[in-house]
Each structure stands twice: as C-alpha cells, then as structure tokens.
Amino acid sequence: MSAVLTLDFTVNGKRRRVRVPPMKRLLDVLREDCGLTGTKEGCGEGECGACTVLMDGVPVNSCLVPAVQAAGVKIVTVEGLAKGPALSVLQRAFVERGGTQCGSCTPGILVTAHALLQRAKGRVPGDAEVRVALAGNLCRCTGYQMIVNAVRAAARETLASGPGRAARTARPVAREQGKSARAKSKPVKTKAKARTTATVRAQAKPARAKAGVARRRPGPGR
Amino acid sequence: MTRTPTRRARPKTTLRPQPAVGVSVPKRDGEEKVTGRALYVDDLKFPGMLHGRTVRSMVARGIIRRVEFDPAFDWNGVVIADHKDIPGLNCVAHLTEDQPLLAVREIEHADQAILLVAHADPERAQAALGAVRVEVESIDAVLSIEDSLAARVKIRGADNVLKEYNIARGDLAAGFADADVVVEGVYRCGHQEQLYLENNGMIAERTAEGGIVVRGSMQCPYFVHHALQRTFGLPPERIRVIQTVTGGGFGGKEDYPSLLAGHAALLAWKSGRPVKIVYDRLEDIAATTKRHPAVVRVRTGHRRDGTLVATDVDAVMDGGAYVTMSPVVLSRGALHAGGAYRCPNVRIRARAMATNTPPNGAFRGFGVPQTVYAMESHMDRVAAELGLDPLVLRRRNAVVVGDVTPTGQVLHESVSAVEVLDRTAERAGWAEKRRRYGRENAAAERAERAGRFAPGGRRLRRGIGLALGWHGAGFTGGGEVRLNSLAALDLSPEGRPRVLAANVEIGQGAITVFTQMVAERLGVSPDLVLVETPDTDRVPNSGPTVASRTTMVVGGLLEQCARAMRERLELFAERALDGDADFRRVARRFLAERGPLRVERRYQKPAHIVWNEETYQGDAYPCFSYGAVAVEVEADLDTGEVRVLRVTTAQDIGRAIHPLLCIGQIEGGTLQGLGWALLEEVRWKDGRIWNHQLTNYIIPTAVDAPPLDVLIVENPYSGGPFGAKGVGELPMDVPAGAVVAAVAHATGARMDEIPITPERLLRALDGREERR
Amino acid sequence: MRAALSTLEVARPRDLAHALKLLHASLDAGRLVPLAGGTDLFVTLNSGLVPGRRFLDLWSLRELRGVRDQAGRLVLGALTTFSEIREHALVRRRYPALAAAAAEIGAWQVQNRGTLGGNIANASPAGDSLPVLLALEAVVHARSVRGTREVPFTALFRGYRDLALEPDELITAVSLPDPDAPPPLRAGAARRGAHPPRAQQFFRQVGTRRAQSISKVALAGLLRLGRDGRVDLARVALGSVAPVTLRAGRAERVLLGARPSAAVAAAARAALLEDIAPIDDIRSDREYRRRVSGNLLEQFLRVADPRFARR
The missing domain is CATH 3.30.465.10 (Uridine Diphospho-n-acetylenolpyruvylglucosamine Reductase; domain 3)
Incomplete structure (x- = not known):
C-alpha cells in the first residue's frame, strides 16, 4: 500500500508514466499530469458525461475512475480523436451541423459518439439508438437534435467512403440530404418574396440551410 | 421603408460577392471546441496560483456571533479574507448596491459568502473550509412568496416588496362589465437552475502596478469591470477583465460573475498571488442565481366568441435576499404579461418580493417565461370554458400591425403572431391531431374498462397543446440609451477587419454572426474577419451579452462600422473594393500610408421610440419577436410520467443571419422550456437547496428530448441589421404553456403549477378519479 | 472533488486469496473498503464524505x-x-x-x-x-x-x-436459479406434458426522467399460472419504498393459489400497501410511492395475465 502510484498507461496512442496518488481521479490525471485539458468536469458524480474518455475502447466517466485502475489500460480522449491535423469525420460533422455550441459537453459527447460508431461499424445507428447511447452525456445548449444528426451524418459519410462501398453508394450523404432538402423546400421555389415557408431541419451543407427559411418582405404588413 | 439595407448598401460597381448573411458558415469557435483545444477558465494555470474556497452560511437568516479558526489545523500557507479586507465598498454593484460581497454581521440567505480561504493546494484549501467554524444565531426567515406577502416577518421595509410596477390601459371595470365570460386562474412556477455545463469560475491577479486582472467565464465583462471598481476603489484603467471560453451562460453568468470576480480578486489582492476559484457543481447549484419563482393571477373577460375585452394580471416573483437583477426581470415579465394579444382594457401589477433565499437572477427569458406561461395556460383554460379551439381563440386575439400593447406601444411593423400560430398549427397537424388524440384517448378508456390494455399493460393518453409568445429584443425602454453601447471595427496589422466588442461567445454563435454581418457589408468572406477577445483593455463597452440584444443592437452597430469602413477604404482607393484579396491589398496600403484605421459607432435611439420610465407608458421595446409552439405529449396514468413526443415551433426572428445557429438557439431554448415545465424542480430543506446535485436536479437527456421541428419565419424589422430581431430568449418563453395544455388535452388534468412532476400529475389525476 | 483523494491509500491484491487476507488483516486497524467500479464510491467522495482512508482494489481480480x-x-x-x-x-x-x-x-x-x-x-x-x-x-x-x-x-x-x-x-x-426449470418431481406425481408454462417476468423502474434516473419506485415480478389455472408462482419485489429492497410477502400470499381476476388484483394491491413503508425524500414522496407501487403491481398482473384486469 502506498500513497503514490507509478502509473503506466497509454493515452491517445502514447505510452505515459506518471506518479500520482492511487485514488486520484483519472480525470485529474489526464488534465493535470498529462496536460490534456480537453476532458471536462461538469459534475464530478458521473451524471453529465463531460469527462467521458474511452478506457480500453469503452466509454467511462473519468471522474469516477481511480488512477490505480487505469494501470496498463489504453485511454482515448477528445485530443486523440483526430488522426493528424485534420478533423475526424465525426468532428467535422459536429462543426458543420451545429453539434457544438458552448463546447463544454462536446469532448465527452464526441468520445461517446466515437465509441458508438466503432460498435456500429458498417451501419448507420438509428435516431433512438444514438439518443440512448448519448443518454449519459448532458448538453444544455443544443436540444440534442443537431448532435444526433451530426453523429448519424458522420456514420453515413464513413460508410460511404469505406472500402468497396464508395462505388456503389457514392456520396449518399449529399444525395440523400440534397433530395430531402429539395423536397422540403419546394414551396420556396416561389422564393422569398412569396412569404412561404419550409422546414429547416435537414441541412445538407451549410449553404442549404437558407432554403429552410420563410422570408417576408420587409416593412409593415397587413 | 420597404427596402432592405442589403440592397441599399451594395455598390453597383462590384460583382456580387458571395453573400455572408443568411448562410450557415462554419461556426467560428467550432474547431477548437471539437478538438478539445478551447481553453476554459479551469484549463488555465498561472505560476504561484492559489485555489480559493468560500465559507458559506448554513442558515437562511441570522446574526454572525463568532468566527473560529480551528487551532489544531495547520494554517500555514492559507490566505484568509473577510469583509474587513475589502479596500472599497463591500458590495456587488448591480443596479443597486445592496448585496454585500461578504457578509458582515447579518446573514440574509443560506449559502451566503462569509469569508474566503485560499491555498496553493486545492485539497488544503478545501480542508481549511472545514476548519473554520462560524457561529450564527438563527432568526425567523422568510422562505416563500406567500410568507413574504403575508409580511409576518419583515425583511425589507414594511411589506417585503423589493420592487413594484403597475401598467394600465383603458378602463378595466368597464371591460369586465362588457364581458360575457370572466375566467380567473392562478399559475405557479418554481426556481430553475441555468445549468450551463461549465460551472462558474474566475482567476484574479494583482498587477505590479496595483491593478487587478480577472479572467473567467462570463457574459458581461463590463459588468464585472464596474463591480470591481466599486469593490476596490480603483479607477477603470487599473482593472482589466478578460473573458475566457465560456461554457454556456443562459443568464447564469450575467450578474453572478461580478460577485465571484470580487471574491477571487480580494484573495489575489490580499495574497499578491493569482487566485483561481472554480465552483464544483454542488456549490454552483447551491449558491448561484436561479430563475425567479412566480405566482401569477390572471383574470380575463371575453365575449362569447372569445374576444378579449379585459385583462387583469397580478404577477408576484420571488426576488431572493437582495435586489440584484429583480427590478429588470420583473419589469420585463410585467411588460409581456398580457401576452401577444390585443386587449383594450388592461391592468398589470407586478411585484418582486424579498425572501431569505439566494438572490434570483437572470435566466434566458428574464421574467417572460413566467408571465407568458401563466397567460398561455390561462388562454387554454379560457378556450376550454368557452368551448373554443385554442388555436381559434388565439388567432382571434393575437396582435397584428397597428395594435397597441398595454403600455400604449403601437406595433408598427414586423408583427407575426398570427403567422407563427398558423405555420405551427399547419406543420403540426393541429386540427387533425387534436381530434385524433381525443378519439384515441376515449377509445383507450373504454377498452381499459373492458379489461383490454395496450401492449405492455400501460395506460397511456396523448394530447397536443399550443402556446404563443413574444419577446421584446434589446433592453427595455430607455435601457439601451443608458447602456450607451460603443462597438468598433479596426484593421489588424495584416490588413484584416477586426471586430472590437465586449459581447461574448457563450456557445450561441455571437462571434460567428458578427463576422458574417461585417463581411457582408465589406464584401469579403467571413473568414477574413477577425474577432478580438473580449478584454476590457482592448474592446470598447458594447454592453452585456444579454436580452437578445447581441445580434440586433451590437450587430447593428458593427454593421454601421463596416459600412463606414468600406466607405473610407473605397474613398481612399478611389474605387470599389472587390473581395478578400483586394480588401487586404487596399487595407495594407491604407495602414502604410495613413496609419491605423478604427471606426466606432455608438448606440443611437431611433427617434420614433418614446418611453416614459415614470408612467411605464410608451415603446417598451423597439420590436418583438414572436413564436408559437405545439407540444405533443404522452402521459402514463399509472405513474404520472409525461413524455414529450414531438414539438413543432415557428418563430419569427426578423432575419436569420445564420440559420443553423438560429435553429440551434430555438431547439436548445425549447428543450430548456420543456425541462422547466416537466422535470426541473429546485427542492428546499430548511432554507437550503436540497437537491444541489446533478443526480437530483435533473435536466433532460437525449432520450427525453423529443424531435424538434423548427420553422424560422423571417419578417424583417427595419431597425435591425439585415432585418434581424432577437432569437436568444423567445424559445424559452413559450413551451411551458403548451405543455400544460397538452397534458390537459391528454388527461383532462389542468395543472396550475409547473414543473408537472409525476407526483403533481398523479395527485391531480387521483383527485379527478375520486370525484367521478 | 471535496474529499482529499491524495491522502487515500489503496491495497492492490495479487489474487482473491490475497485480497481476502488483506481484508481480514485490516479489521483491527481500519477496515479496507472494497473498491470495484467506483461508480458509487466516487459520488460519495465528491460530496466530501469519506467512507474510509484505505481501499481494497478488486478491479483486477480475474476470479470475480x-x-x-x-x-x-x-x-x-x-x-x-x-x-x-x-x-x-x-x-x-x-x-x-x-x-x-x-x-x-x-x-x-x-x-x-x-x-x-x-x-x-x-x-x-x-x-x-x-x-x-x-x-x-x-x-x-x-x-x-x-x-x-x-x-x-x-x-x-x-x-x-x-x-x-x-x-x-x-x-x-x-x-x-432458472425460473422456468421444472419443479422437482414429487414422489408419485406423474409428469404431464413436456414443459410447464413459463413464468412471466416484469421489471419497471419509475424515475422522473426517461434515462439515467434514480428510481422512485422499482418493481420486479415473477408470476406463473399452473395447469389448473391458479397462480403457482408469485414473487413481487420492490425498491425505493422501504429502508431495504423487499419482497411483498402479503401480496404474494394473496396471489398464490388464486385464479386471476380483478378482485384478486385489488386484494393483492391492498396487501402490497401493507408490505411497503415508503417515505418522503429528496426524490419523491410517500403518497406517490404508495400509489405507484399499487399501479405497477396491477400493470404487472395484467401483463402477466389479462384476466387480472377483467371485471
């Protein structure tokens, strides 16, 4: 029994050795001893999921894990999601589809979503499935819908670019979304001046969001 | 009047550049947030930094008799600060200066700060908290609106009233005399915690020159700046406030950061070392501000066809122990209390009461959710009593252009109450669902009586409810004039336009929207536009990031700055600017030949806006945004649990500068409204918050959140940049009333108190079953 | 985190036998607190409560x-x-x-x-x-x-x-145990048919929220009808309605041997209310828990056999 532990583990693919108290939270080990402050504390009691990291591939609340139990494990944090300088497909989907607002919950949500996509390999998880997987990650900004959309869009994109699939289902994201956006924006054909409306829920590309807006002539009405 | 500024400003000589406004460009802060690179206050460290903790009162009201420091504790390295260490005024300067930074003798609410400790090791600082014993003699406390109104115990003046407003129009008595039907109801709502995911936090330093630098999570750098001047008796130039990446605010970082910054700065002042105070969730929920609870009595008179002829509202809010933001929250609540309805005879009385609870403060909606929830619950009740479709009743009374509000404000333009109702109803399939759910519920009831149950044996009922809301954008009445906001645009050394404003990004997308509006006017891409960190040494005071004012008011100033900058550069170049590369070329040449370029614009009140603070008459807001919400629920008769199946909402926000961000605001605000209506309840025990854990103060998860079908309606406001009005708060105002109506439709139980917890609903249902 | 985690110590046993030895030896000088996944312990520590200074880490014990x-x-x-x-x-x-x-x-x-x-x-x-x-x-x-x-x-x-x-x-x-395993043959009893009917299982937890909520009432049930149409297995257990998780013995006795009917369900519900002793607390109140316990029992019974709901 000792008050200081020499902890050897792997973080984002790098072997690490730190000397820490054995009951120090993995969250604090990552933030203070490894300098990885991307992982956030939101509640300290495993409720909000802001501190989610992968431990040997499965998401855990790092605020509930003592350092001693991280010995020899592989940890992935938000900082380890991108391979190289470019954003991962999932990260990019969050930026493009409104999946991040204040950003406090974002690291934990990305890590959980990443684990979900790993498990769902070769399949686009359904809306309900994504919501259940993310039930342990609280977000107070978005209403979750754009988060769910981003996760599913990333799955579709990954699927489309996967080996052997590209030819058959070339860019289904764009196609599918484009279609839905077109279909839904039909009334807009008469354009802004017609004071018409359409849903804005399915935005394929940032620029498309415009289609979802009911615009009216300026000035006094009625 | 009928031309958009867009057209007016576009020079004929240039090619049309890609539009920046109305396009969902990548969120400016998106990349740093998805990579974990964004640095929030708790991610920052400074050499020699101490960690501060706060000794708080355990009782709601009392007199401090003794403060003891455990002699057995090792006090080495512990810095202690109390009220005697405050160099200036012991107050948190808001509108008034009645809230002490640290308690002197009187304790006015539980968890009130008494003294501060700090240590280099956070564990030692925490331990020091336990080694301070404060002996407080408890006194009878006032803990509820009812107790405060009864004034058996007086804690503020003779009647415990912190603030009162009275608004009147027409002849109320004549209105009621003229009515065929008079309906009355009392509607209650409780505290709500903002629950930003990032807790409140600050780091303060004492500079070598005898000044103070504070960094932290906040909505209003200049509020903090002002408060610190008072606390430390320092001139403005010796205080510097810098916003760090802020993990949500929702009003919870509007006024409270001034107090927290004062605490951190006091410890830094005394120790000479940087001091960080970051609350944990338990402390944040227990000690920081909440939404004001309210009891709202609504009495309305109607003609048989539903036409509103008299409205009498008496709204009482719980202000907590100090005045803080209550007068303005109350004012806004009162100004919206009549709902977006036309009524010739109105009386609105609004009071904020003092209680011995932590001061309630700003929270998205700022008093409006309370009064709009009451009015909308009431309208649903009226519809039921008159046998009218709630949509028909609302359409009949909803304001249109030319109508007059209770303060006598004529609604001249951009009035979309009817339009958002119609769009919402159409999109939600209102009429069909109203009928279908009613039919299905009756069938389910018959089947259950015959012993036939749905799969899983559940007894479920569905319903759909509707609500309409409005929200005035910007500060009330003369508020914007008092703020006197100044925003600026300059050129960076590399020749890029740079936004200088004190308004902060808290997730809502403020800085992205700023870059779009500026880019549109300069004819460049938003990527080219830089945004300076909100730092009081670098940006002018463009006012607080509150009141749905950032896009409309500050964006408007920046848009003017951009126009002026373009004019200056085009005059200099003697030709029109043409896109990013050309802009930079011209800008660099300007910098080289003429020196720095900085354009400023100060808020100018439009001449036609007239407001009388004394009589509370006139143009309360330059314009209103309008929203309607249809909520569909499923109630479980066995458990009282209510699940939201779907929400449809149309909201008129003038112009969506960034549609995706606007929808993000609407979806997020809507879910907060659903949480307030169904789940979120602050529970109290002996004057302290009992459920100050995230495990017990519950907010919606992804599974609780329904699909949200959002329609943006754009009915431009001529005084807003590109026609934009406010969007931030409106989405929070409307859902609760629709939830109440949907639950009534599903179960027949009309709930007059939110949140509609399973306990409350089951009690109401049992009451009905017994009566049958 | 309000507990001083750096002051806490952890024993790391090699195997189960070692763990048991350490635990036994610790009884005289401050018992080691067994530590598994930490999901409850760290919530307690976060609030500043420290159940012990020394912990016994079980996480790596393969035997478990x-x-x-x-x-x-x-x-x-x-x-x-x-x-x-x-x-x-x-x-x-x-x-x-x-x-x-x-x-x-x-x-x-x-x-x-x-x-x-x-x-x-x-x-x-x-x-x-x-x-x-x-x-x-x-x-x-x-x-x-x-x-x-x-x-x-x-x-x-x-x-x-x-x-x-x-x-x-x-x-x-x-x-x-396998709830559907055939009951041991009594002496002389003839085995009739291949398999006896399966017991119906039921679980419902009621919290306010639809995910990750702590239960206000939880009810688990097992019910089986014998060939004679009478209940021959009835188990009802509840959480959050008493200081301990409990079996509703009185309700079970009402059900056992009865033929399903609404009257039996009502009698079982009445008996259940004698079995439980819920309180008002941070998450709910006594009345709600009583009401919902009864409602869940009825739901369980009508799912197990619709005749429990027929009048």
Whole structure:
C-alpha cells in the first residue's frame, strides 16, 4: 500500500508514466499530469458525461475512475480523436451541423459518439439508438437534435467512403440530404418574396440551410 | 421603408460577392471546441496560483456571533479574507448596491459568502473550509412568496416588496362589465437552475502596478469591470477583465460573475498571488442565481366568441435576499404579461418580493417565461370554458400591425403572431391531431374498462397543446440609451477587419454572426474577419451579452462600422473594393500610408421610440419577436410520467443571419422550456437547496428530448441589421404553456403549477378519479 | 472533488486469496473498503464524505469476473458489469427482467463500470438490480479467509444499507436459479406434458426522467399460472419504498393459489400497501410511492395475465 502510484498507461496512442496518488481521479490525471485539458468536469458524480474518455475502447466517466485502475489500460480522449491535423469525420460533422455550441459537453459527447460508431461499424445507428447511447452525456445548449444528426451524418459519410462501398453508394450523404432538402423546400421555389415557408431541419451543407427559411418582405404588413 | 439595407448598401460597381448573411458558415469557435483545444477558465494555470474556497452560511437568516479558526489545523500557507479586507465598498454593484460581497454581521440567505480561504493546494484549501467554524444565531426567515406577502416577518421595509410596477390601459371595470365570460386562474412556477455545463469560475491577479486582472467565464465583462471598481476603489484603467471560453451562460453568468470576480480578486489582492476559484457543481447549484419563482393571477373577460375585452394580471416573483437583477426581470415579465394579444382594457401589477433565499437572477427569458406561461395556460383554460379551439381563440386575439400593447406601444411593423400560430398549427397537424388524440384517448378508456390494455399493460393518453409568445429584443425602454453601447471595427496589422466588442461567445454563435454581418457589408468572406477577445483593455463597452440584444443592437452597430469602413477604404482607393484579396491589398496600403484605421459607432435611439420610465407608458421595446409552439405529449396514468413526443415551433426572428445557429438557439431554448415545465424542480430543506446535485436536479437527456421541428419565419424589422430581431430568449418563453395544455388535452388534468412532476400529475389525476 | 483523494491509500491484491487476507488483516486497524467500479464510491467522495482512508482494489481480480451457466444456474462474477449483463444472450433470454434493470442503471458510461457485486454491496434501497435479484431468488456467494458460504437474497438485507455479511467477507458471485426449470418431481406425481408454462417476468423502474434516473419506485415480478389455472408462482419485489429492497410477502400470499381476476388484483394491491413503508425524500414522496407501487403491481398482473384486469 502506498500513497503514490507509478502509473503506466497509454493515452491517445502514447505510452505515459506518471506518479500520482492511487485514488486520484483519472480525470485529474489526464488534465493535470498529462496536460490534456480537453476532458471536462461538469459534475464530478458521473451524471453529465463531460469527462467521458474511452478506457480500453469503452466509454467511462473519468471522474469516477481511480488512477490505480487505469494501470496498463489504453485511454482515448477528445485530443486523440483526430488522426493528424485534420478533423475526424465525426468532428467535422459536429462543426458543420451545429453539434457544438458552448463546447463544454462536446469532448465527452464526441468520445461517446466515437465509441458508438466503432460498435456500429458498417451501419448507420438509428435516431433512438444514438439518443440512448448519448443518454449519459448532458448538453444544455443544443436540444440534442443537431448532435444526433451530426453523429448519424458522420456514420453515413464513413460508410460511404469505406472500402468497396464508395462505388456503389457514392456520396449518399449529399444525395440523400440534397433530395430531402429539395423536397422540403419546394414551396420556396416561389422564393422569398412569396412569404412561404419550409422546414429547416435537414441541412445538407451549410449553404442549404437558407432554403429552410420563410422570408417576408420587409416593412409593415397587413 | 420597404427596402432592405442589403440592397441599399451594395455598390453597383462590384460583382456580387458571395453573400455572408443568411448562410450557415462554419461556426467560428467550432474547431477548437471539437478538438478539445478551447481553453476554459479551469484549463488555465498561472505560476504561484492559489485555489480559493468560500465559507458559506448554513442558515437562511441570522446574526454572525463568532468566527473560529480551528487551532489544531495547520494554517500555514492559507490566505484568509473577510469583509474587513475589502479596500472599497463591500458590495456587488448591480443596479443597486445592496448585496454585500461578504457578509458582515447579518446573514440574509443560506449559502451566503462569509469569508474566503485560499491555498496553493486545492485539497488544503478545501480542508481549511472545514476548519473554520462560524457561529450564527438563527432568526425567523422568510422562505416563500406567500410568507413574504403575508409580511409576518419583515425583511425589507414594511411589506417585503423589493420592487413594484403597475401598467394600465383603458378602463378595466368597464371591460369586465362588457364581458360575457370572466375566467380567473392562478399559475405557479418554481426556481430553475441555468445549468450551463461549465460551472462558474474566475482567476484574479494583482498587477505590479496595483491593478487587478480577472479572467473567467462570463457574459458581461463590463459588468464585472464596474463591480470591481466599486469593490476596490480603483479607477477603470487599473482593472482589466478578460473573458475566457465560456461554457454556456443562459443568464447564469450575467450578474453572478461580478460577485465571484470580487471574491477571487480580494484573495489575489490580499495574497499578491493569482487566485483561481472554480465552483464544483454542488456549490454552483447551491449558491448561484436561479430563475425567479412566480405566482401569477390572471383574470380575463371575453365575449362569447372569445374576444378579449379585459385583462387583469397580478404577477408576484420571488426576488431572493437582495435586489440584484429583480427590478429588470420583473419589469420585463410585467411588460409581456398580457401576452401577444390585443386587449383594450388592461391592468398589470407586478411585484418582486424579498425572501431569505439566494438572490434570483437572470435566466434566458428574464421574467417572460413566467408571465407568458401563466397567460398561455390561462388562454387554454379560457378556450376550454368557452368551448373554443385554442388555436381559434388565439388567432382571434393575437396582435397584428397597428395594435397597441398595454403600455400604449403601437406595433408598427414586423408583427407575426398570427403567422407563427398558423405555420405551427399547419406543420403540426393541429386540427387533425387534436381530434385524433381525443378519439384515441376515449377509445383507450373504454377498452381499459373492458379489461383490454395496450401492449405492455400501460395506460397511456396523448394530447397536443399550443402556446404563443413574444419577446421584446434589446433592453427595455430607455435601457439601451443608458447602456450607451460603443462597438468598433479596426484593421489588424495584416490588413484584416477586426471586430472590437465586449459581447461574448457563450456557445450561441455571437462571434460567428458578427463576422458574417461585417463581411457582408465589406464584401469579403467571413473568414477574413477577425474577432478580438473580449478584454476590457482592448474592446470598447458594447454592453452585456444579454436580452437578445447581441445580434440586433451590437450587430447593428458593427454593421454601421463596416459600412463606414468600406466607405473610407473605397474613398481612399478611389474605387470599389472587390473581395478578400483586394480588401487586404487596399487595407495594407491604407495602414502604410495613413496609419491605423478604427471606426466606432455608438448606440443611437431611433427617434420614433418614446418611453416614459415614470408612467411605464410608451415603446417598451423597439420590436418583438414572436413564436408559437405545439407540444405533443404522452402521459402514463399509472405513474404520472409525461413524455414529450414531438414539438413543432415557428418563430419569427426578423432575419436569420445564420440559420443553423438560429435553429440551434430555438431547439436548445425549447428543450430548456420543456425541462422547466416537466422535470426541473429546485427542492428546499430548511432554507437550503436540497437537491444541489446533478443526480437530483435533473435536466433532460437525449432520450427525453423529443424531435424538434423548427420553422424560422423571417419578417424583417427595419431597425435591425439585415432585418434581424432577437432569437436568444423567445424559445424559452413559450413551451411551458403548451405543455400544460397538452397534458390537459391528454388527461383532462389542468395543472396550475409547473414543473408537472409525476407526483403533481398523479395527485391531480387521483383527485379527478375520486370525484367521478 | 471535496474529499482529499491524495491522502487515500489503496491495497492492490495479487489474487482473491490475497485480497481476502488483506481484508481480514485490516479489521483491527481500519477496515479496507472494497473498491470495484467506483461508480458509487466516487459520488460519495465528491460530496466530501469519506467512507474510509484505505481501499481494497478488486478491479483486477480475474476470479470475480465472467458469467457461467452451471447446471441451469447462471453464475455471474461479482465484477460483472451492467453492460455485460444487458448484452449477455442468456441473461436476455432467461432473465429479461435483469437485462431490463441493467439497462436502467445510469447510462452507458456507468454501465461499463458499475458492477453487480458493487450494486449489492452498496445496498442502496434504490439499487436497480436488487428487486430483480430478490424476485429471482438469487444467491450471493460470499468468501472470506474462513471459506465460502451462500447467502440467499431473501436473507441478505438486515436494515438500511446493512447486509448479512461479515466485515471480512467479499461478494464473489451471484447465482440465479432458472425460473422456468421444472419443479422437482414429487414422489408419485406423474409428469404431464413436456414443459410447464413459463413464468412471466416484469421489471419497471419509475424515475422522473426517461434515462439515467434514480428510481422512485422499482418493481420486479415473477408470476406463473399452473395447469389448473391458479397462480403457482408469485414473487413481487420492490425498491425505493422501504429502508431495504423487499419482497411483498402479503401480496404474494394473496396471489398464490388464486385464479386471476380483478378482485384478486385489488386484494393483492391492498396487501402490497401493507408490505411497503415508503417515505418522503429528496426524490419523491410517500403518497406517490404508495400509489405507484399499487399501479405497477396491477400493470404487472395484467401483463402477466389479462384476466387480472377483467371485471
């Protein structure tokens, strides 16, 4: 029994050795001893999921894990999601589809979503499935819908670019979304001046969001 | 009047550049947030930094008799600060200066700060908290609106009233005399915690020159700046406030950061070392501000066809122990209390009461959710009593252009109450669902009586409810004039336009929207536009990031700055600017030949806006945004649990500068409204918050959140940049009333108190079953 | 984090025998607090409460892991996580109520770390797996330096957070009998037909929120009708309605031997209210818990057999 532990583990693919108290939270080990402050504390009691990291591939609340139990494990944090300088497909989907607002919950949500996509390999998880997987990650900004959309869009994109699939289902994201956006924006054909409306829920590309807006002539009405 | 500024400003000589406004460009802060690179206050460290903790009162009201420091504790390295260490005024300067930074003798609410400790090791600082014993003699406390109104115990003046407003129009008595039907109801709502995911936090330093630098999570750098001047008796130039990446605010970082910054700065002042105070969730929920609870009595008179002829509202809010933001929250609540309805005879009385609870403060909606929830619950009740479709009743009374509000404000333009109702109803399939759910519920009831149950044996009922809301954008009445906001645009050394404003990004997308509006006017891409960190040494005071004012008011100033900058550069170049590369070329040449370029614009009140603070008459807001919400629920008769199946909402926000961000605001605000209506309840025990854990103060998860079908309606406001009005708060105002109506439709139980917890609903249902 | 974590110590046993030795030896000088997935412990520490200064880390003990089917009994190692339980094919098939309860515990992150043994040892009256284990008549396998013993779940809870275990005993596993195993043949009784009817399993947890909520009421039930049309197996267990997770003995006695009818359901409901003793607390109130307990019982009965709802 000792008050200081020499902890050897792997973080984002790098072997690490730190000397820490054995009951120090993995969250604090990552933030203070490894300098990885991307992982956030939101509640300290495993409720909000802001501190989610992968431990040997499965998401855990790092605020509930003592350092001693991280010995020899592989940890992935938000900082380890991108391979190289470019954003991962999932990260990019969050930026493009409104999946991040204040950003406090974002690291934990990305890590959980990443684990979900790993498990769902070769399949686009359904809306309900994504919501259940993310039930342990609280977000107070978005209403979750754009988060769910981003996760599913990333799955579709990954699927489309996967080996052997590209030819058959070339860019289904764009196609599918484009279609839905077109279909839904039909009334807009008469354009802004017609004071018409359409849903804005399915935005394929940032620029498309415009289609979802009911615009009216300026000035006094009625 | 009928031309958009867009057209007016576009020079004929240039090619049309890609539009920046109305396009969902990548969120400016998106990349740093998805990579974990964004640095929030708790991610920052400074050499020699101490960690501060706060000794708080355990009782709601009392007199401090003794403060003891455990002699057995090792006090080495512990810095202690109390009220005697405050160099200036012991107050948190808001509108008034009645809230002490640290308690002197009187304790006015539980968890009130008494003294501060700090240590280099956070564990030692925490331990020091336990080694301070404060002996407080408890006194009878006032803990509820009812107790405060009864004034058996007086804690503020003779009647415990912190603030009162009275608004009147027409002849109320004549209105009621003229009515065929008079309906009355009392509607209650409780505290709500903002629950930003990032807790409140600050780091303060004492500079070598005898000044103070504070960094932290906040909505209003200049509020903090002002408060610190008072606390430390320092001139403005010796205080510097810098916003760090802020993990949500929702009003919870509007006024409270001034107090927290004062605490951190006091410890830094005394120790000479940087001091960080970051609350944990338990402390944040227990000690920081909440939404004001309210009891709202609504009495309305109607003609048989539903036409509103008299409205009498008496709204009482719980202000907590100090005045803080209550007068303005109350004012806004009162100004919206009549709902977006036309009524010739109105009386609105609004009071904020003092209680011995932590001061309630700003929270998205700022008093409006309370009064709009009451009015909308009431309208649903009226519809039921008159046998009218709630949509028909609302359409009949909803304001249109030319109508007059209770303060006598004529609604001249951009009035979309009817339009958002119609769009919402159409999109939600209102009429069909109203009928279908009613039919299905009756069938389910018959089947259950015959012993036939749905799969899983559940007894479920569905319903759909509707609500309409409005929200005035910007500060009330003369508020914007008092703020006197100044925003600026300059050129960076590399020749890029740079936004200088004190308004902060808290997730809502403020800085992205700023870059779009500026880019549109300069004819460049938003990527080219830089945004300076909100730092009081670098940006002018463009006012607080509150009141749905950032896009409309500050964006408007920046848009003017951009126009002026373009004019200056085009005059200099003697030709029109043409896109990013050309802009930079011209800008660099300007910098080289003429020196720095900085354009400023100060808020100018439009001449036609007239407001009388004394009589509370006139143009309360330059314009209103309008929203309607249809909520569909499923109630479980066995458990009282209510699940939201779907929400449809149309909201008129003038112009969506960034549609995706606007929808993000609407979806997020809507879910907060659903949480307030169904789940979120602050529970109290002996004057302290009992459920100050995230495990017990519950907010919606992804599974609780329904699909949200959002329609943006754009009915431009001529005084807003590109026609934009406010969007931030409106989405929070409307859902609760629709939830109440949907639950009534599903179960027949009309709930007059939110949140509609399973306990409350089951009690109401049992009451009905017994009566049958 | 309000507890001073750096002052806490952890013993890291090599194996189970070593762990038991350390635990036993610690009784004289401040008992080691067993530590499994930490999902309850760290919540306590975060609030500043420190249940002990020294901990015994069980997480790496292989002997406490794994799920085995042993002669019709399913044996779950104490460190089996709720994720493993909810995804285990045999659990889902044979003990759907347990799979359902596992899915209600926290969210994914907590299910990946929270263990069955930990949920039992924590002995919260709101522990979601406990009513199911009680209704399934699970057996707790406990071990100490003195040897092993089996404690039936029905005899496990002595009082509020008080288990019938010795301070140096560790929970090593939980075994579950097959609720559908044919009852042992009585002498002289002829076996008729191939399989007896299956027992209906039920689990419902009621919290305010739809995910990761702590239960206000949880009810687990098992009900089987014999060939004579009478109830021949009735088990009802509830959580969050008394200081301990409990079996509703009175309600079970009303049901046992009865033919399903609305009158029997009403009588069982009345009896259930005598079985439970709920209180007002931070999450709900006594009246609600009484009402919902009765409602859940009726729901369970009408799901098990629609005749319970026919008047």
